Amino acid sequence: MHPAPSLILFTVLSGMGFGLLVWLGLGLRVPTGLAAFILFGLGYGLAGIGLIAAAFHLGHPERALKAFSQWRSSWLSREAVLAVASLLVMAPHAAASVFWDTPLPLLGWLGAVLALATIFATAMIYAQIRAVPRWHHWSTPPVFVLAALAGGALLAAQQTLALWLMLALGLAMIVHWVIGDQRFAQARSDTGTATGLGRFGRVRLLEPPHSGRNYLLREMVHVVGRKHAHKLRVIALGLGVVLPVIALLLPAGYVIVLIALLAHIAGMLAQRWLFFAEAEHVVGLYYGKR
Amino acid sequence: MTSLPPPSTRKLGLVIDLDTCVGCHACVISCKGWNTENYGAPLSDMDAYGESPEGTFLNRVHSFEVTRDAAPPMVVHFPKSCLHCDDAPCVTVCPTGASYKRVEDGIVLVNETDCIGCGLCAWACPYGAREMDGAEKVMKKCTLCVDRIYNDNLPEQDREPACVRTCPAGARHFGDLGDPDSAVSQLVAERGGFDLMPEQGTRPVNKYLPPRGRDTLQMPDLASLCETPSSSGASEAKAAGFLGWLDRALEKL
Numbered sequence: 001m002h003p004a005p006s007l008i009l010f011t012v013l014s015g016m017g018f019g020l021l022v023w024l025g026l027g028l029r030v031p032t033g034l035a036a037f038i039l040f041g042l043g044y045g046l047a048g049i050g051l052i053a054a055a056f057h058l059g060h061p062e063r064a065l066k067a068f069s070q071w072r073s074s075w076l077s078r079e080a081v082l083a084v085a086s087l088l089v090m091a092p093h094a095a096a097s098v099f100w101d102t103p104l105p106l107l108g109w110l111g112a113v114l115a116l117a118t119i120f121a122t123a124m125i126y127a128q129i130r131a132v133p134r135w136h137h138w139s140t141p142p143v144f145v146l147a148a149l150a151g152g153a154l155l156a157a158q159q160t161l162a163l164w165l166m167l168a169l170g171l172a173m174i175v176h177w178v179i180g181d182q183r184f185a186q187a188r189s190d191t192g193t194a195t196g197l198g199r200f201g202r203v204r205l206l207e208p209p210h211s212g213r214n215y216l217l218r219e220m221v222h223v224v225g226r227k228h229a230h231k232l233r234v235i236a237l238g239l240g241v242v243l244p245v246i247a248l249l250l251p252a253g254y255v256i257v258l259i260a261l262l263a264h265i266a267g268m269l270a271q272r273w274l275f276f277a278e279a280e281h282v283v284g285l286y287y288g289k290r
Numbered sequence: 291m292t293s294l295p296p297p298s299t300r301k302l303g304l305v306i307d308l309d310t311c312v313g314c315h316a317c318v319i320s321c322k323g324w325n326t327e328n329y330g331a332p333l334s335d336m337d338a339y340g341e342s343p344e345g346t347f348l349n350r351v352h353s354f355e356v357t358r359d360a361a362p363p364m365v366v367h368f369p370k371s372c373l374h375c376d377d378a379p380c381v382t383v384c385p386t387g388a389s390y391k392r393v394e395d396g397i398v399l400v401n402e403t404d405c406i407g408c409g410l411c412a413w414a415c416p417y418g419a420r421e422m423d424g425a426e427k428v429m430k431k432c433t434l435c436v437d438r439i440y441n442d443n444l445p446e447q448d449r450e451p452a453c454v455r456t457c458p459a460g461a462r463h464f465g466d467l468g469d470p471d472s473a474v475s476q477l478v479a480e481r482g483g484f485d486l487m488p489e490q491g492t493r494p495v496n497k498y499l500p501p502r503g504r505d506t507l508q509m510p511d512l513a514s515l516c517e518t519p520s521s522s523g524a525s526e527a528k529a530a531g532f533l534g535w536l537d538r539a540l541e542k543l
Contacts, residue, residue: 066406197354214345
């Protein structure tokens with residue numbers, strides 16, 4: 001799949017933003033005044049930037065409001081509804097913390113649940129797609145949810161919590177990679193089933209339908225990225241998990257948290273790039289490439 | 291609504307005969323023509339006269355080679371367009387309700403004024419049947435020529451999809467695959483029509499007919515026909531006299 005920068009930024013940044021809002025809503029950290037302004041501002045800012053980046057991915061952003069209508073069937077619509085709902089429900093809690101030093105725990109808890117559901121809905125947009133076997137598996141949502149919660153805990157400077165969540169995230173990433181490597185074969189789709197000609201013999205593409213490129217190839221057949229998959233996995237795991245964990249084991253301090261945070265974001269961008277670049281869509285079978 | 295309707299009794303679709311298709315791409319061109327000039331946003335071409343031209347097509351013809359163990363290899367031309375699946379994954383993922391499957395005849399369509407161009411439906415389709423138009427930024431797909439098949443303004447013989455109408459080989463058939471007595475259903479039953487990627491669980495309406503068995507010749511070993519008398523080691527005509535002496539002398543040099 002094509003690793004679109006807008007989607008990578010959206011999933012990483014807004015994931016962290018919603019992750020931070022989960023912890024702020026649950027009252028794991030109860031900031032007031034300026035501290036609340038900075039933390040809630042960070043949460044809302046990241047979530048908002050992510051949503052705007054996602055809107056740039058659309059062909060017709062001016063019709064984006066219509067995307068709130070199909071929550072009964074579509075995970076993308078559910079994500080939109082949940083994102084806006086969590087930001088709205090959390091708003092009185094945030095405003096009361098900033099301006100009147102009085103958190104509203106009930107709305108905070110409800111907002112936290114909605115924010116968590118938003119992250120899960122983002123993951124399900126990918127996990128639901130059967131045509132991309134690597135994504136279509138239960139191991140996809142844990143990567144998204146744990147990445148958001150770990151990043152959020154780092155932003156909230158909750159070192160112990162962040163440490164455990166980082167370790168869980170590392171495990172989830174490895175599980176997703178190891179299982180993911182077998183998913184295409186497990187899906188049992190090959191050129192033989194794609195053309196139905198497998199019953200006669202070995203099938204290969206002789207002539208593509210046209211000599212140029214097309215939307216399908218650009219969007220769904222991305223061969224270049226996988227060449228360096230192994231190195232990128234090491235980078236993603238090293239920067240995204242190992243370095244933050246080492247930093248978090250050092251004596252507490254904001255500089256340490258900042259280093260851990262920057263490394264984590266860089267690692268997550270690599271992980272998310274790989275998440276798209278490595279995923280093979282079965283439509284590639286019609287074009288003799290995956 | 292992007293929830294799928296209960297399976298309709300009427301299932302309009304195509305039956306494509308891989309035995310008959312000659313790979314002329316006439317269906318590709320007639321489809322592009324009709325769907326550019328009629329319903330919905332035109333199918334654009336991008337960089338049409340430049341270095342890397344490309345365009346939106348709802349129907350494309352691939353060609354595959356099948357290598358067989360006990361028979362010569364076979365080339366199969368393979369037209370592919372939307373299969374109007376009963377369990378269409380492209381419909382349920384749509385966040386706006388732009389993608390839908392018609393209750394009355396099972397045709398899968400896109401309401402272009404509701405499409406936000408997110409491209410998720412194209413990701414969800416295992417067959418690559420949907421393409422985002424490069425100019426209009428809305429999702430385009432085969433409409434089964436819904437603006438032809440019910441069009442009273444057209445002569446009756448033209449009330450079928452443009453690709454079917456134009457196919458010079460008669461490789462494309464249109465009809466109701468929900469009716470077991472229809473001509474297309476009979477054809478599928480008779481020829482052993484099959485689904486593409488049944489393991490993807492989409493339950494396509496369109497069916498493909500396999501290539502028929504070919505006549506088998508008593509093929510000689512082809513390699514043996516290439517052997518020249520000299521390489522087979524048989525008696526080589528020996529030149530005598532002066533030419534023979536010249537030949538031997540030159541050999542020795």
